[in-house]
Amino acid sequence: MGRHLHFDCFSGVSGDMVLGALVDAGLPLANLVRELKRLKLAGYRLEQQQVHRGALHATKINVVIRQGFDRPLTLARIHRVLAASTLPAAVKEQSRAVFDRLAEAEGLAHRVAKKDVHFHEVGVIDSFIDVVGGVLGCHLLGVTQVTSSPVNVGAGTIRTAHGLLPVPGPAVAALAKGIPIYSDGPRCELATPTGMALLRTLASSFRPMPVLESAQVGYGAGDADPEGWPNVLRVFLADEQAAVIRPTDVVVQIETNLDDLTPQAYEHVMDQLFSVGALDVTLTPVIMKRSRPGVVVSCLAAPEKLDAVLEVLFLETTALGVRLQELARQVLAxxxxxxxxxxxxxxxxxxxxxxxxxxxxxxxxxxxxxxxxxxxxxxxxxxxxxxxxxxxxxxxxxxxx
Missing domain, CATH: 3.10.20 (Ubiquitin-like (UB roll))
Known part of the structure; x- marks a missing residue:
């Protein structure tokens, strides 16, 4: 039986926060240290520290560097280091995927090819350990499903090797595409590229906290300690049920019959419906009154997306009315x-x-x-x-x- 891990990113996410939260939730640091030796990297050690962030107790994992890399890392060199390791195949594959996403985001941010990205800010040993350690930690905890809340990215500006940047920075903004994000709390960076890349790779969905039974809770501290703000990543870890529980939600089915819309318009209508949040859109040919050929446009949408879907149908088609029906839906995890x-x-x-x-x-x-x-x-x-x-x-x- 696997385990379900849920990230609660109310104060963003970073690589060291992920490590701290996993250890705080029950991952023995000694086990993580032992398994990280399979990465065949030297010149560092891990230290565990109990800290306060705002009103919360949390675990801080520090990567203490004795000797770093001799030059910035390219993506190809990162792949070689991972390939030379004896880590489990799934851990190597997911770690490669994290670095691939980081390289793609940095390339978009700085207008260079993915293969030409040099990891100045994520290429040092501590960030390398953050990435591989986060993936490896989930593996050691037996995690088979990962979900995440929307991510608080912070606010204001940050100073980097490339100059002053707005929050979220270009790399985080690129990695956040398709992920629900928001801004709250102190004026500082709360979500880092490494943390966002880990989330994109590990999480299967981004939604409010699911129903979990007998969950362990872990708090991982970030470096920053803004006054009055609990800068931690919270995780919930729970055993998955032996029998698969298929989540049930409620959706709205929206239908309308059309017999006077030019066929060329249907592709555009479908694109617009999906862009405003429709879960599914189908077109069914039918014979309507007076034997006229027509089409039934059928949409599924979450209740909160209903108004946006209706606006598209009334604006982009000849529909004068629609049929609405609430449906219960079971979905596979x-x-x-x-x-x-x-x-x-x-x-x-x-x-x-x-x-x-x-x-x-x-x-x-x-x-x-x-x-x-x-x-x-x-x-x-x-x-x-x-x-x-x-x-x-x-x-x-x-x-x-």
């Missing part, structure tokens, strides 16, 4: 696992069916991007991703995809 294929990285969407069964499917947009960049057939890229995931997984049973 899912997570994303990044795998490497020739030409890039593909996210595998993995859903738990129950009784040890899972099904996994490659993300279409990732495969399409790689196919476009490499000129390879899309189906071959998707097959490579399925094979890479099958080789990566070490759990019992088999994957249905």
């Amino acid at each position: 899912r997570r994303f696992v990044a795998v490497k294929v020739p030409g890039g990285t593909v996210r595998m969407k993995v859903a738990a069916i129950g009784a040890g069964w899972e099904k996994a499917a490659p993300e279409y947009v990732d495969c399409k991007k790689i196919a476009g960049l490499t000129g390879r057939p899309l189906k071959d890229v998707m097959d490579d991703a399925r094979l890479a995931y099958a080789q990566l997984t070490t759990r019992k049973g088999r994957v249905r995809s």
Whole structure:
């Protein structure tokens, strides 16, 4: 039976906060130190410290450097260090994915190619240990599902090696694409690139805290200690139920019949509906009154997205009215696992069916991007991703995809 880890990022997230929170939630530091030796890096040691951040007690993990790297790290060199280690395959793969995301974000921020990024700010040993230690810590705790709250990124400005930057900085802003973020609290940086890259790699969804039973709670402290503000990352760690509990939520089904909209407009309408938060959009051909051919536009949306969906339907189509129905929906718990294929990285969407069964499917947009960049057939890229995931997984049973 696996374990569910939920990140509560009310004061942002950073690599050292992740390490501290995992240790505070029950990961023995001695076990982490022993397993990190498989990374084959020397010149550092880990120290555990109990601190106060605001009104909270928290664990601070410090990486004490005796000797660092001799020059800034390239992505290729990071990959070589990971490949030379004896870490579990899943830990190496996820750690590579974190650094790939960091390199892509830094490249976008500084307008350089991903392969040419030099990790000045994340390339020192402490950040290397933060990344690999965070991934490894989840592995040692038996975590099989990770979720996260929306992320507080902080406010104001920060001074970096590149000059004065707004919060969130360009790299954090790039990594936050698709992740719910907000600004609250003191005027300082609360979310770092390393922390955001870890979240993007580990978390399968970003939502309010799910229902957890008998959860252990851990608090990991950040370096900053703003007056009156609890600068910690809180995590909840709970055993997953032996029987899969499929979450149930409520969605609204919105339908309307159309027989006088030009067919060229449907693609645009669907794009607009998805952009405002529709969960699904389908078009069904029907025969309407007076034997006229028509189309039923059907949308699923969360109740809070209803007004936005209605605005698109009334603005972009000829609809004069819609039908609304609230529906209960059961969904499979899912997570994303990044795998490497020739030409890039593909996210595998993995859903738990129950009784040890899972099904996994490659993300279409990732495969399409790689196919476009490499000129390879899309189906071959998707097959490579399925094979890479099958080789990566070490759990019992088999994957249905």
